[in-house]
Amino acid sequence: MSKDERLYGELQPEEIEDAEISQIILTQQEFFSKEYSVLKTGTILPLRSKLIGLQPFIDEDGVLRMNGHLKYAHFLPHDVRMPIILPQKRWVTKLIVKQHHEKGHHVAGANQTLASLSNRFWIISAREEIHEWEKECSKCRRRKARTARQVMAPLPNIRFSLRAFSHCAVDFAGPFITVQGRGKRREKWYLCLFTCLSSRDVHLEMAYGLDTDSFLNAVYRMTSRCGVPEKMSDNGIFFVGAVKELRELADKFDKDKLLKSAANRGMQWNFNPASALHFGWVFECMIKSAKRAMYPILSSADVTDEDLVTAFAGAEALINSRSLTYQSAHPDDNIPLTPNHFLHGCIGGQFAPESVDKSDFHPRK
Structure with missing residues (x-):
């Protein structure tokens, strides 16, 4: 060239x-x-x-x-x-x-x-x-740039308490289908979850309907076992994990009746804004954990009311036995702190029920 x-x-x-x-x-x-x-x-x-x-x-x-x-x-x-x-x-x-x-x-x-x-x-x-x-x-x-991190605000006063369940939040999940009698009739029951805002303990109750009286009965059973809370928080009518039937709660829940019943027992009731999930992340994550613990136990089996109540109790024990602190592999470290330590003084959660689905496996199902 x-x-x-x-x-x-x-x-x-x-x-x-x-x-x-x-x-x-x-x-x-x-x-x-x-x-x-x-x-x-x-x-x-x-x-x-x-x-x-x-x-x-x-x-x-x-x-x-x-x-x-x-x-x-x-x-x-x-x-x-x-x-x-x-x-x-x-x-x-x-x-x-x-x-x-x-x-x-x-x-x-x-x-x-x-x-x-x-x-x-x-x-x-x-x-x-x-x-x-x-x-x-x-x-x-x-590509490697770090996203901006939100500065976390200080915890409110309601998150600090010496007694478990003195400041509570409540949420619903479900429905759970149970068989009645010989299995021809079925009913829809719901999970009512109470969580302590300070110790992060949970208490699971079964609600037999979406009306105000059924919810108040669940609250009475909870307060009889765990004590009367000073404040109770609720995220309104939009319950996590609920299906179409839970929207009926908008018409059936009487907030005036809830406030009156709570006031008679010295409780202060706070309703979070509707559709504001960031107001209730404390009990939103607990509902997710409860459903995750419930579904492997129930599976797709036909369960009775007794099986459902037993599964609720087992799920409650599992959730309350979770670790609240970081557990290292050092041999000198103590056992991790769990919500059960605030209730019973031990880890607990060692007697959870097995799956109630006893049906044999069939390749076509």
Whole structure:
């Protein structure tokens, strides 16, 4: 190819390679000036040289290469056997690292990028160069950027109490279908969950309807066993996990009757705004845990009222035996603190019922 032809048209692969080699030679002559001049004369490198361990030499094109232990592995490409030596913190090195980094679509790690570079180049402090470019790459910085974290507000006074269930929150879940008599008739019962806002204990009661009286009966049973709370919180009519039938609670729940009944017993009732789930995350997560503990026990079996009450009690014991603190593997650490410690002084939860689904497995079902 003549000199005039090289001034026009698209760049050819050999032209790009010649330009790359020329820039590499200039960079090597600038950074390794002493080593380059010594090797050019054919003398031995000084012992204090950074390249003494690489056994460098200059090839016929004037490129400084490493003479490695794969010198006679002729089945490998020439660049793999004798890679080009590149200095660190130079623009040529940075652009070559950038090229191989982008070949990995910005998701290849430092090891993969280094393996790709080693097929042709030997960069001094290569890992540092790769990590430095990953910090400068705008796309990687956007991809690895941390999202803003919400500053948590201090806990309200209702979350601090010495007695369990002195400040409570209540929520519903269900319905749960039970068989009556010989199994021809079925009824829908609901789970009424009470959780302590300070000790995180839960108490599960079965509600026999969606009317106000059924809910008050569940509250009376709870207060008879756990004591009368000072404050009770509710998230209104939109109960978590409820299906279409629970929307009937909007018409059947008499809030005035609830407030009057609570006032007669010294309780203060607080209704959270409707559709504001962030007001009730304390009992929302407890409902999720209760349903997760209930469904493996009940499965898809036909259960009676007795089975359902037993499953509620077993789920309550399992939830109250969960750990409230981090438990390390150190042998000197004490047992983790659980909600049962506030109620019974022990972990508990060791006598949970097994699954009530005793039906044989059938491949067609």
